[in-house]
Amino acid sequence: MHEREFTIDANNPELEFFYDLDDACAKSICENALEIPESFIKKIECFEDAFTVYLKQSRNYYREDWYVNLSRLDYVS
Numbered sequence: 001m002h003e004r005e006f007t008i009d010a011n012n013p014e015l016e017f018f019y020d021l022d023d024a025c026a027k028s029i030c031e032n033a034l035e036i037p038e039s040f041i042k043k044i045e046c047f048e049d050a051f052t053v054y055l056k057q058s059r060n061y062y063r064e065d066w067y068v069n070l071s072r073l074d075y076v077s
Contacts, residue, residue, distance in 0.1 A: 006052065
């Protein structure tokens with residue numbers, strides 16, 4: 001199974017992002033706004049106006065609501 005990764009545009013107004021983007025802020029967005037359980041987050045890599053979240057390899061999340069919603073958001077690639 002391949003590792004899943006998602007790049008999130010932190011400038012999207014739906015995220016209500018008001019701070020400098022760092023690991024703690026990106027983690028907070030993942031857990032609160034995107035509802036990704038901490039147990040599925042492998043690592044987070046921050047850039048200037050975006051960040052990439054890498055999910056741990058698992059078959060358990062493919063039918064989870066948070067995963068389906070994350071896959072459908074227009075500011076996530």
